[in-house]
Amino acid sequence: MHYVIINLLFLLFAPFLYLGLISKVKAFWASRKGPSLLQPVFDFIKLLKKDIIAGEATSYIFQISPVVGFSAVFFSGLLAPLSWHQSVINFEYNFIVFSYILGLGRFFSIIGAMDTGSSFEAMGASREVTFASLVEPGFFILLGTLSIYTGNNTFQDIFNIFNQHSGLNYLIISLSSIVLFILILVETSRMPVDDPNTHLELTMVHEVMVLDNSGPDLGFIIYGTGMKMVIFSSLIANIILPDNLNFMITFLFFAGIVAGLAVLIGCIESLMARLRMSHIPQFIFFMTAISLLIFFIIKIIPLGTK
């Protein structure tokens, strides 16, 4: 039972620290001291105290879309395995529900953006949809492959790969980590897919969608993005970690890997430029290609490589 409570607390509070860690790393690369680690908490509380200002062209969709978006992310977080390979809610084939609830959230944020009547936001929405539609088959193929490979079908069990040590397992783990990492970059709109700091029309993808939101809506959207990052980072941590270590050590390693991924994202943000817009679909499809590769690896390598 205490697994569930610790995981729930982790899910609720880690996003702030995650976002703070990313800003700290970026500041480090820029030779600045940067905002404190808890700055996202203060920003969130500040935003909660403000009013919501809705444009005249908007309707009720604009008002419910941040709510639906955030609750979708939160519910997916309950389905995903966090530390100790445990998810809060667990039933068969819950990874399919996971992916589609996230899709529901994205759908609502997109129609909320289009509801403002600004073509500017619609442009960002269409770009976001393109990237998301390219990345989804990759994610599904990966999960399906892992499900076939381990023979289990709940989200938390398919990540129990590390239990047998073999070359094939190491290969699958490393390739899956790469796939999931690129997935983080695409889903949460980080470099090199999207620049969260740019405010130039031509280059915005996700930021432009939330341009008209204010107050608690904006706060929850940012919180939701952070939560998505934590969820996917914990997926990567779940693939890498084995199942049979001590209770405390597992949690420490888990938190360490999630923090390490935050640092990695921060480094990538500081060191890479955003890809040219026409190169982003290639980049994303590359990820799909690698997940296809994983599928064929598990089919063919057992036939014999020697």
Place this chain on the structure above:
Amino acid sequence: MIGFLLILFVISMLFASTTGRLEAYVKIFSIQGIIFFLIILTYYSHIPLLDFLLLLIETLLVKTVVIPVILIKVIRKNNIYREVEPYIPNFFSLVISVIIFVFGFILAYLAGQYTQDIRPFYFGISISTIVVGLFIIMSRKKIITHIMGYMFLENGIFLLSLSVAREMPLIVNLGILLDIFIGVFLLVIIYNHINSTFAREKINIDSLSCLKD
């Protein structure tokens, strides 16, 4: 270990099908040479010593150093750096190469059930690489890219000959002969010849198309 190397090879081929920079092709080619070198090292006990040494020298020296250096010299001397407008845009090239790899793997799966003589993983990757090399030749315009596509084709054939190498080292040596011969002849002599002839006449050498019907 070999699985890692082969997957790196596949990823490098995927990257080659989507990039537009000419120097990137050459660097991918030399990385593939290093991958071959490492793969052959692990086969130390299976091949007779002389063949083994010959293969080592060939992969390490010729593929990783000699041919890339020649190619980069040619690229820099002619100041062509990018394949700007291929017939098929880069994104669709990537999609098509992935489909080719999928078919190659399916073929390898079917083949792996028919015979025990080959290593199915090598086989699938090599057939896919050959077809992707042909595809790169067909979808690009510049001559240098055609030559690079041919080099990737050669790498695919080399990998194919390795997949039966346990029983037939003669085939591998024939493959090496083909590689080196074509590498030298095709690249150095003819390309420089074309270069000097066309440079004298100040005409764009990038698409030879004066003989048409």
Place this chain on the structure above:
Amino acid sequence: MFQSFNLIALLFFLPVIISIILILFRSRLLNVLALFFYSCMFLIIIIRLYIYPQSYTSYFQADSLNIFFLLILGIVFFCVALYNIHYLLRSKASLKQQTIYTILFIFFILSMTAAFLSQHLGLLWVFIEATTLMSAPLINFEKSRSSLEATWKYIFICSIGISLAFVGIILLSISTGEHHSLFFNDLYKNAGSFSLFWLKLSFPFIIIGFGTKMGLAPVHAWLPDAHSEAPSPVSAMLSGTLLNAALFSVLKINKILRLASLYSYSNSLFFIMGFLSVFVSTVFILKAHNYKRMLAYSSIENMGIIMIGLALGGAGAFAAFLHILAHSFSKVLLFLTSGNILHLFKTKEIHKVNGLLKRDRLTGWLWILGFIFIAGFPPGPVFISELLMVKAFLLKKFYLAVVILIFLLTVIIYGLAKAVFNMSFGQDSLQSFSVKVSLLDYLPQIILIILLFVIGCFMPDVIYKLIQNCLMYI
């Protein structure tokens, strides 16, 4: 004394010695005379090998199939070497270039001979590859921009083709299972026990690979360029013998499939590629504006007909072999005559050449006779071979196919006739080039016409027995 001498070894060492002599003593006259001498010796040795077959180590042997092709090569080479005398002597290239030309020509012939004689599949492949490398600089002899482009296309496309053929050979060797030898005798002996999956997988690669060298559609793209830009003796050699060499390789490998009972598979592939070749060349001959390209497309068409004949079997196979013989002779005749026309009119365009008969009566008649022989009119052997093929079609009840084939052939005859007659008759165009035309420009063609006429009218026993031996070999 002659019998104890290994003729095949002589066939290999003679070119090397001649090349060394040519490098040491450089002179134009020596170049052409050395080539002619080599061609005479070649013909004599081949005739001797026909009467008393020999073998040289286990790798090279003269058997009933390759002696047929070698005889064609010998006669064609003799005629081309005769023509080459005057061609080189009046060419304006430097002495060094002419020496390189002659040496490469000699080695080109050597590699083709070795390819025909080889009894090992890998060695056959190596020598076919060598023919590509040796003949490429020959195409570039005139050093113009278009010939450079033709050389590039030739080398590139043929190298890709040969690499694909190599893939096919590797797959074939996988299919052999435990027997690892690639000698043809061993392959034929064990063919029944080969794994069918790998054989079936390897054959498309082999036929596309060697088909690239042979000029089968859809991989024929280099052929019109290379054959039209090369100097006339080289075009004649390429069309008359190199295509045969690639065909020979396909035949030998096809025998493996036949012995493994896969004949319907290989026959259908031959059929498809044959018809595609005939169709492609029909389309392009109609719009040809360069008479050498027209002849090159006619080569593609003839190769297509040969493949169709081989696919039919029986009377069709006999027709195919007769067609190989007839096509080689008539195509060489046509190319050498086109060399004359080029020398007279200095242009390769059809519409710029007029009144050939008025300008040079003998060349005009040779041109028309060449067309008659290749189009399949009665005194020529092509008529017999096409008749036999129609008979083979009707025996197998492929009525639609034979109608399509006859239609395509008729269109091709129309295309060729239009060009030939436009060029031959009419008034002489007002270009007065005074050129020297010597007896040697006509003699090879006359020899070939006599040969074709004799074969077509009388079908001497020698030819009949030769072809029967080949058919028994396949």
